[in-house]
Every structure is written in C-alpha cells, then in structure tokens.
Amino acid sequence: MRYLFLTAALMISFSAQAGLDQKTAETEMQSLAKKHKVQLADLGIYASVGEGDTLKVLLDNNGSKLMIPASITKIVTASAVLATFPPGHKFKTTIWTTGEINKGVLKGNVYLKGGGDPSFVSENMWFLVNAFLRNDIKRVEGDIVVDDSLFDKMRYDESRQKARVDRAYDAPVGAMSFNWNSVNIFVRPGNKAGDDARVYVDPENEYIRLVMKAKTTNGGDNKLLADRKEDPKFDGDLLHVGGSVGKNNKELVIFKNITQPDLWSGYNFKAFLAQRGVNVTGAVKNGETPKTASLAAETDSKAIEQIVADMNKFSNNYVAEMLTKNMGTLKKDKGVMLADGMATLQEHIQSLQIPKDQYHIENPSGLTRENRMSSFAMWKVLQHLRNDFRVQPEFLQSLPIAGIDGTLKKRMKGTKAERWVRAKTGYLNSVVSLAGYAGLEDGRVITFSFIYNGSTDEATVRQYFDKLLESLVN
Structure with missing residues (x-):
C-alpha cells in the first residue's frame, strides 16, 4: 500500500512537471494576448523553468529584440551594486567643526559632509544631531557649510529623460x-x-x-x-x-x-539643531570641509542590501543614481560623475557575457527612452543573480512581492500568483515591463522577462502580464 501511494505521488508530480512545457506556455501566451488585444510583435518575452541540466525555455517571443526596458533597468544596477559592495557595506555622513568651543559657544563653522548615503532621512539626522550635542555646543556663531564634494554638481544627469517634473x-x-x-x-x-x-x-x-x-x-x-x-x-x-x-x-x-540637495540638507540640519535648543547665527551655504576641521559626529547608513531594496521595492530613480555614483567612488575620491559609476556597471554587464548587440544602457534608473535591452539579456542578468549565492539572497529580498508590497502590492492579489511572484516593474509612456521570478509548488522557479513597447493601454498590458504569470504558476 505504501508503495502504491508513493507511486501515485510520483505520477502526480511528474504530471504536474510535464504540464508546464514550451508548447503549453506559448499557447497560453498567445491566447491571453489575443484576449487582451496585445500585439505579439510589440512584446519581448523570455522565460525559463528549472536550472542546470533541468533548465528549459518556456517562452521566447522576440527574445533578442532591443526594446526600451524602463525601470527594470534597476535589476542591472542592483546586480552591479551587489557585486561591487559586500553585504553590510555602509556610507558615512559626518559633522566637522572649526574654531574654539567656550562655555557652550562654538566660534566657528559647522560642516555637514555627505558620504553619498541615499538612505539619509530624519531618523539619521536625529542620531547625528544627538551625537553632535554631546560636544556640549549650545550656540554656533558661524555658518552651516554643506560639503557634498564627493559627487559632482550635476543634479540631473543628461542620461535621464530631458523633461523635468517636480514629482x-x-x-x-x-x-x-x-x-x-x-x-x-x-x-x-x-x-x-x-x-x-x-x-x-x-x-x-x-x-x-x-x-x-x-x-x-x-x-x-x-x-x-x-x-x-x-x-x-x-x-x-x-x-x-x-x-x-x-x-x-x-x-x-x-x-x-526639491531642487538643491545640499542647501535642503543644510536647512534641515539647522532646523533639527534648533529643535534641540542649538542656535546658529550664520548662514547655510555650500563649501568644502577644511583639513584642519575636527570630527564632531558621524552616522552610518543602512546596509547596502537594504538600500537596494529601497530602490527596487519602490522603483526609486534617485537611489539608483546615488548608488551608481557611489560605485564611481572606487575610481575617484572627489567630484564623482554618474559616468564613473556607469563604467563599473558596463564592466559588470560585460562580465556576464551578454551579447553586446542586445543591450545599450545609458542611465541606471531606466528613467530614459535611450536605454535598450532585449528580454533575453535581462533574463541573463536574472539568471546570474539567481545562481550566484553571494548575491542571490540580498537581491531576492529586494524585489516587490505580488499582492504584498512595493510596486506589486495591488497586483495579482487574491490569485494563485500572490506571494509566488517576486519581480521588478517598469513603466514609461508606451512602455510596460516586468521581470523577476515565479515560484512553483514543486520547488522549481520560473525566471522571466516581459517587455512591451507599443500603443496599447498600459493598464491592459499590466493585466496581461499578470494573467500570464497567474497561468504559469497555476
């Protein structure tokens, strides 16, 4: 009897695996495309299931066609960042002073020096101000000077889309x-x-x-x-x-x-000091920290893997460019340009042996129409991240989870795909993309890359992608 049950279980498992083949997947892809009135010619789709010797291609529709990827570009950026900085890496923000402290009065300037931390928020500012207060300074008779010389002054890189908005x-x-x-x-x-x-x-x-x-x-x-x-x-x-x-x-x-990150940071620093009873008599300005200055306080950023999660979960373009410039600090120690970090990103893509005619990346966030990437090339990056255990856990936890959080919080909710899909979303006018992983109950994982460039309503295309994933998971 036990043998019969085991045989039956194996037959069911084999049947389930056999049901997920290329022919079935392609039929479903075509059927759903027709139902949603999405033209297959506008789609770049590549998907596989399994790994190693068991890996098989499920879908290949225009897989090698160059397309605008939008924000799934951040998958490439995340891959390069995680390869460049080890888990737990952090960025420092510091406060320095010049002049003498006498009876709680600093007769000199206070320097707020940026270390390229994309995750520096109110909690970090409070921590930094509290550390500064332990110098027993109650009044600053001087200026707040913001030092952001680690990066260049290019606030909006030319590789980003040209039209500026205030969002x-x-x-x-x-x-x-x-x-x-x-x-x-x-x-x-x-x-x-x-x-x-x-x-x-x-x-x-x-x-x-x-x-x-x-x-x-x-x-x-x-x-x-x-x-x-x-x-x-x-x-x-x-x-x-x-x-x-x-x-x-x-x-x-x-x-x-806001438009001026350095002064924005400086005025907030001044406001936080005021809330703790520290009066600053001078102005807020930008400048560089003199070598004679004394370190007064410092704070660390989140760990690098948590910052990558901020980038991917919420598709944060600012974080993508900040992290890319930080990669550039390994080549320069001052005035780092986005191009310096992009050089590292390009070197990383080349190391993955992706065909050179299947990608062209100018901006790390994807907020541009100049990037080009095939769905197969994106699939190659995803396969690398899946197979390299040094980065796999950190990358996987950075992705939005279907029906749970990030940019997938409201998608595939209440379906068989909820919690089984982890993927990065992308969107520009006439561009919709989705790339990541879909888990199956038998333990196998689908790696997929979906890119759409066309005139069909974007909401309809997103629904098509979701339904296709629900079908594959189910």
Missing part, C-alpha cells in the same frame, strides 16, 4: 542628500465649506516657502493643485498649494522633489 520620482542627486530629496505636503480640510484647507510641510524648515490657497468644499472631492518652483529671492523652493479638498476627506499627502 518625487524625478528627485535630484547630491552626495549630501536628505529624505530622498523630497518633501511631504499633508493637506486636511477645514471645518466647513469655504474655510482654508490646513496644509503642513514635513519636514518643516526654512528652505521651503509655502503659499497656501487651497479651500474646503462640500463632499469628498479632491481637486488639490500643488507645484514646486525655485524661489528667485532666496536659496530654496516655493510650494504652491491651491485648488480644493472636500470636507469629508481625511488627510491627503502630496510628494514633491
């Missing part, structure tokens, strides 16, 4: 940056229709000038208008918040980027 995904880059170089605008309705809306900026500091013209209306409509502009009268940005918000709404949030 957080297009944030500028600097060696001294803060809160992803973006500001949060929280809006709440007034008590009754006609009242001014209540608008709050977080973090609050002198760098931001807020102009509030939003009104409260009846109902639950949200017609808020917000834009960010540089203020010609001072070193900072103007935030205009207008339009209206219905009184039945709770709190709404809008994210905007």
Whole structure:
C-alpha cells in the first residue's frame, strides 16, 4: 500500500512537471494576448523553468529584440551594486567643526559632509544631531557649510529623460542628500465649506516657502493643485498649494522633489539643531570641509542590501543614481560623475557575457527612452543573480512581492500568483515591463522577462502580464 501511494505521488508530480512545457506556455501566451488585444510583435518575452541540466525555455517571443526596458533597468544596477559592495557595506555622513568651543559657544563653522548615503532621512539626522550635542555646543556663531564634494554638481544627469517634473520620482542627486530629496505636503480640510484647507510641510524648515490657497468644499472631492518652483529671492523652493479638498476627506499627502540637495540638507540640519535648543547665527551655504576641521559626529547608513531594496521595492530613480555614483567612488575620491559609476556597471554587464548587440544602457534608473535591452539579456542578468549565492539572497529580498508590497502590492492579489511572484516593474509612456521570478509548488522557479513597447493601454498590458504569470504558476 505504501508503495502504491508513493507511486501515485510520483505520477502526480511528474504530471504536474510535464504540464508546464514550451508548447503549453506559448499557447497560453498567445491566447491571453489575443484576449487582451496585445500585439505579439510589440512584446519581448523570455522565460525559463528549472536550472542546470533541468533548465528549459518556456517562452521566447522576440527574445533578442532591443526594446526600451524602463525601470527594470534597476535589476542591472542592483546586480552591479551587489557585486561591487559586500553585504553590510555602509556610507558615512559626518559633522566637522572649526574654531574654539567656550562655555557652550562654538566660534566657528559647522560642516555637514555627505558620504553619498541615499538612505539619509530624519531618523539619521536625529542620531547625528544627538551625537553632535554631546560636544556640549549650545550656540554656533558661524555658518552651516554643506560639503557634498564627493559627487559632482550635476543634479540631473543628461542620461535621464530631458523633461523635468517636480514629482518625487524625478528627485535630484547630491552626495549630501536628505529624505530622498523630497518633501511631504499633508493637506486636511477645514471645518466647513469655504474655510482654508490646513496644509503642513514635513519636514518643516526654512528652505521651503509655502503659499497656501487651497479651500474646503462640500463632499469628498479632491481637486488639490500643488507645484514646486525655485524661489528667485532666496536659496530654496516655493510650494504652491491651491485648488480644493472636500470636507469629508481625511488627510491627503502630496510628494514633491526639491531642487538643491545640499542647501535642503543644510536647512534641515539647522532646523533639527534648533529643535534641540542649538542656535546658529550664520548662514547655510555650500563649501568644502577644511583639513584642519575636527570630527564632531558621524552616522552610518543602512546596509547596502537594504538600500537596494529601497530602490527596487519602490522603483526609486534617485537611489539608483546615488548608488551608481557611489560605485564611481572606487575610481575617484572627489567630484564623482554618474559616468564613473556607469563604467563599473558596463564592466559588470560585460562580465556576464551578454551579447553586446542586445543591450545599450545609458542611465541606471531606466528613467530614459535611450536605454535598450532585449528580454533575453535581462533574463541573463536574472539568471546570474539567481545562481550566484553571494548575491542571490540580498537581491531576492529586494524585489516587490505580488499582492504584498512595493510596486506589486495591488497586483495579482487574491490569485494563485500572490506571494509566488517576486519581480521588478517598469513603466514609461508606451512602455510596460516586468521581470523577476515565479515560484512553483514543486520547488522549481520560473525566471522571466516581459517587455512591451507599443500603443496599447498600459493598464491592459499590466493585466496581461499578470494573467500570464497567474497561468504559469497555476
């Protein structure tokens, strides 16, 4: 009897494996494409199942065709970063001082020096300020000088798409940056229709000038208008918040980027010092830390693998460029350009023996229409990351999980693919992409790369990709 049960189990397992073959997968791909009115000519798809001697190709539709990959480019960036920096690697942000301290008064400047940390946020600033306070400084009779000389002053690299927008995904880059170089605008309705809306900026500091013209209306409509502009009268940005918000709404949030990472960081540093009772009499400016300065405080970033997760889970373009410039610091110790880091990224791609005619990468975030990559080339990168145990765990945990978090939080939720798909998303106008892994209950893993360049509605293409994965997993 035991033998019969074992034989039956093996037959079921064999049947399940046999059912996932290239012919079946291609039929499903074509059937779903027809149902969703997605043209196969606009698709680059490559997928395999298994590994080593058991690896077999499931799908190859225009697999070698060069296409715009959008944000799945970050898979390549993650691969290069994890190959360059070991797990646990961290970036330092430091505070230095010049002059003498007498009875709690520093007669000199304070230098906030950036070490290229993409994850430097409010919690890190608090830690750094608390460490600074242990120098028993209650007053600074001098300036706050922000030193971001580790990187160049190119805030928006030429490889990024040319049209600038004030949304957080297009944030500028600097060696001294803060809160992803973006500001949060929280809006709440007034008590009754006609009242001014209540608008709050977080973090609050002198760098931001807020102009509030939003009104409260009846109902639950949200017609808020917000834009960010540089203020010609001072070193900072103007935030205009207008339009209206219905009184039945709770709190709404809008994210905007800032234009000057160094001064933005410096004014926030000043605000955090003020909250702890430290008054700074001078200005906030940029400059370099003199060699005679004394170290007053320092703090470490998140571990590199956690920063890569920030990049991939939320498709953060700012983090992608910051990490790439950090790769460039291995070639230069000052004024690092994005091109310096891109050289390391290109060397990494070449080491994976990907055909040179199947990729052309200019920007590490994918926020450009100049990048080109075939679905097969992306599959090769994914296979490398899957097979190299030195980086596999860190990369896998960085990917959004279907139905759970990141950019896949609302996708494939409640289906057989929920939690079984981990993948990076990509999106530009007329571009939709998805690449990663789909697990099967028998322990095998599908490695897939889907790229679409065409005129079909992007939401329809995303649905097509999801349905195809659900079918393969099921």
